[in-house]
Amino acid sequence: MSTELQKPDATAATGHTMPSRESADRKQLTQGRWAYTLLAPSLILLAIVIIYPVLNAIIMSFQKDSGLDPATGFFSEGGPAGFENYTHWLLQQCTAPGGGSLACPPGTLGAQFWDSMGTTFFFTVVTVAFETVLGFWMAVIMARAFRGRSLIRAAVLVPWAIPTAVTAKLWFFIFAFEGIANKLFGTQILWTGSEWPAKWAIIIADVWKTTPFMALLILAGLQLIPDEVYEAAKVDGASTWQRFRLITLPLVKPALMVAILFRVLDALRMYDLPAIMTQGANGTTTLSILVVQQIRQGFNTAAALSTITFLVIFLVAFIFVRFLGANAVDAATSSGKAK
Amino acid sequence: MKSKKFLLPAAVAGVLALSLTACGGGGGGGGTSSGGASGDAANNLDGRGPITYVQGKDNSNVVRPLIEKWNAAHPDEKVTFKEQSDQADQQHDDLVQNFQAKNANYDVMSVDLIWVAEFAAKGWLQPLKDKTAISTDGMLESTVKSATYNNTLYAAPQSSDGGILYYRGDLVPNPPKTWDEMMGMCEIAKQNNIGCYAGQFQKYEGLTVNAAEAINSAGGKIVDDSGKAAVNSAEAKAGLTNLVNAYKDGNIPTEAITFQEEQGRQAFEAGKLLFHRNWPYVYNLAKTDGSSTVKDTFKMAPLPGKDGPGASSLGGHNIAMSVYSKNKATVADFIKFITSEETQRFYATQGSLAPVLTKLYDDQELVTKLPYLPVLKTSIENAVPRPVTPFYPAVTKAVQDNAYAALKGEKTVDSAISDMQAAIESAGAK
Numbered sequence: 001m002s003t004e005l006q007k008p009d010a011t012a013a014t015g016h017t018m019p020s021r022e023s024a025d026r027k028q029l030t031q032g033r034w035a036y037t038l039l040a041p042s043l044i045l046l047a048i049v050i051i052y053p054v055l056n057a058i059i060m061s062f063q064k065d066s067g068l069d070p071a072t073g074f075f076s077e078g079g080p081a082g083f084e085n086y087t088h089w090l091l092q093q094c095t096a097p098g099g100g101s102l103a104c105p106p107g108t109l110g111a112q113f114w115d116s117m118g119t120t121f122f123f124t125v126v127t128v129a130f131e132t133v134l135g136f137w138m139a140v141i142m143a144r145a146f147r148g149r150s151l152i153r154a155a156v157l158v159p160w161a162i163p164t165a166v167t168a169k170l171w172f173f174i175f176a177f178e179g180i181a182n183k184l185f186g187t188q189i190l191w192t193g194s195e196w197p198a199k200w201a202i203i204i205a206d207v208w209k210t211t212p213f214m215a216l217l218i219l220a221g222l223q224l225i226p227d228e229v230y231e232a233a234k235v236d237g238a239s240t241w242q243r244f245r246l247i248t249l250p251l252v253k254p255a256l257m258v259a260i261l262f263r264v265l266d267a268l269r270m271y272d273l274p275a276i277m278t279q280g281a282n283g284t285t286t287l288s289i290l291v292v293q294q295i296r297q298g299f300n301t302a303a304a305l306s307t308i309t310f311l312v313i314f315l316v317a318f319i320f321v322r323f324l325g326a327n328a329v330d331a332a333t334s335s336g337k338a339k
Numbered sequence: 340m341k342s343k344k345f346l347l348p349a350a351v352a353g354v355l356a357l358s359l360t361a362c363g364g365g366g367g368g369g370g371t372s373s374g375g376a377s378g379d380a381a382n383n384l385d386g387r388g389p390i391t392y393v394q395g396k397d398n399s400n401v402v403r404p405l406i407e408k409w410n411a412a413h414p415d416e417k418v419t420f421k422e423q424s425d426q427a428d429q430q431h432d433d434l435v436q437n438f439q440a441k442n443a444n445y446d447v448m449s450v451d452l453i454w455v456a457e458f459a460a461k462g463w464l465q466p467l468k469d470k471t472a473i474s475t476d477g478m479l480e481s482t483v484k485s486a487t488y489n490n491t492l493y494a495a496p497q498s499s500d501g502g503i504l505y506y507r508g509d510l511v512p513n514p515p516k517t518w519d520e521m522m523g524m525c526e527i528a529k530q531n532n533i534g535c536y537a538g539q540f541q542k543y544e545g546l547t548v549n550a551a552e553a554i555n556s557a558g559g560k561i562v563d564d565s566g567k568a569a570v571n572s573a574e575a576k577a578g579l580t581n582l583v584n585a586y587k588d589g590n591i592p593t594e595a596i597t598f599q600e601e602q603g604r605q606a607f608e609a610g611k612l613l614f615h616r617n618w619p620y621v622y623n624l625a626k627t628d629g630s631s632t633v634k635d636t637f638k639m640a641p642l643p644g645k646d647g648p649g650a651s652s653l654g655g656h657n658i659a660m661s662v663y664s665k666n667k668a669t670v671a672d673f674i675k676f677i678t679s680e681e682t683q684r685f686y687a688t689q690g691s692l693a694p695v696l697t698k699l700y701d702d703q704e705l706v707t708k709l710p711y712l713p714v715l716k717t718s719i720e721n722a723v724p725r726p727v728t729p730f731y732p733a734v735t736k737a738v739q740d741n742a743y744a745a746l747k748g749e750k751t752v753d754s755a756i757s758d759m760q761a762a763i764e765s766a767g768a769k
Contacts, residue, residue, distance in 0.1 A: 066461075068460060068729055068730075068767065073459075073460060073488070073489040074460055074461070074462050075460050075461050075462070075729070094765040094768075095765060095768040096765065096768060097764045097765070097767070097768045098768075099768075102765070104762075104765065105737075105758050105761035105762045105765060106740060106741060106744070106750075106758045106762065107736060107737035107738075107739075107740040107741045107758050107759055107761075107762035108733070108736070108737065108762045108765055108766065109733075109736065111762075176597065176602065177594035177597050177602070178594075178602075178605070178606075188593075188594075190593065190594060190596060190597055191597075192541075192597050193541070193594070193596040193597040194747075278542075279541070279542060279543050280542075281541070281542035281743065282542075293732075293736070295432075296428075296431070296432075296732040297730070297732045297733050297736075297766070
């Protein structure tokens, strides 16, 4: 975007003064320096806010957590750990009482790593799938012109406007044993007390909350499709299904992929809903919950886990951007062109 | 266009990193100071001057009047109140961060008794001996035990709490003294078509409390006096088996697996439970709640045990002194003020906080105001502090996960107990 904007300016400048080649170079040089000076504050800020903590977390992840010195009863520094913190999670190896290592026994955080990895991806795939389908449907409805459209659009946003922690508490009460869900359907399901109901309770709450976000992003994409295209298709005798499949879908794809990318990244670090609704019981412990629980037991091991989580999410994002064509920047430029 | 394609993953990485940072926020500088502990603990023992008292949200407005009273009497050693949030986890993390920063402005703090061992082992708490000694005469023994780590007193008991068995006096003429007796009375519940017994069985801290009570009441232990895992015993298995069988038989209703304190209280108040284990706070609510159907019919008894009163898990807070405080002499005086009979009486009447001084439980004036005191006294006298160990978060996790699996029948009591033992051992081995 920015380069395209600058080009006309640059040609205009040369057109006016027609300077010698040397001074143009010089101007470019000083301008570059000036630009860096102007950029410096934000770069420094980014370094402090992003790069330092990430590097610090990585450095910490190679340190052992402090251990108890049996002689004094006090904690002492753990020293360098090598990859021990990483193998602790990836291979689920815990320290044995006499030294050495053993498979983490049930009831330790280490024993939950792969389970929570699976849970996290399960939640991601299922919730994003539901949200995409429902969101698309809602977007198609909202894109139509009808009386009260703006009211509907505002109303749809309500779940998204409620903070997640509040949503979680809300659904916690709905899914309590004596709660509305059981009363309404006359059932006696232990929603938060058994595995699959607990998972579905969280999925329902998440879909309720974030479908509006999906719907709005898709709606933005739908509105970029010019009406003339549909009219032309109609004239050519395309059926509704053909119009949807051959016009709507391909044209909305950039916006759709970006929406899915955002939701996937969001869902992979899901924390609030399971933390409040089930405290991670009954197979609802996500990676983020595991990180937070580990922080209270040892920072360095937690740093290793959050680094692993970071790499996993980064990998997923990379696959999306590289192979599935979800590209936030491209979507932005194509929307600019459509105007 | 090409360069943009290249930049995007970097931009995404940046956004992700930002979210990662939010997760790892508590991690800054995880170093601990064991060697320095003796150094800091020896400093400023005679220091006097203004200090800061740190405590979680003061819901019943007891702290401010107390501090006003203290400040009026000590104009040169004024106390400032730093109020934390009302979430225990956040209070814990706030204290940890300030200890790590060696913040001299966190002089004296209210510490949940399960954190004492951890903070003491990190070298953050001033041992209360020699110049900073605090007398524990007349205090309930189990509360003193909860403030002791490695045979050294690291905090002074501030307020206490214990489990009470609430029961339906209209249906049960004499309260059960033992667990078996109580299970025998479940016939009455069946005839009246209500649930028999419930405590807190959701997977959270409350389950540790209830599982520990079952294990301790049967004569078992979770960790021994030196903090080593000691749960793999026949007694501990018998204790957990009591809970597991009661759940399997339906004596503990199915939905109790989703109960925290509040859900259990509501079920009891709605008349759906014959027996209910909960904390003293339920008394006032069950007496006054508009929705309570058991206002005039419920009664209280000590928790049932194997042959007599059961071993309640101890709740409550201790007050501790930071090794980094500059005015330790003032802090010691303030701790004496907080644990004084007068203050303890004020805690009980104003804040409904159970006192730590034995004699207040027999005080006629207090008992008229808080009729649960005699029962609570038996409860706390028989109470066992939850495992005193610097690895408390890992220990409670080991207890919760395995007890929960056993309750739900996902594993046998035997394997639950041996997994519990292994998990606690591996936590201490780090």
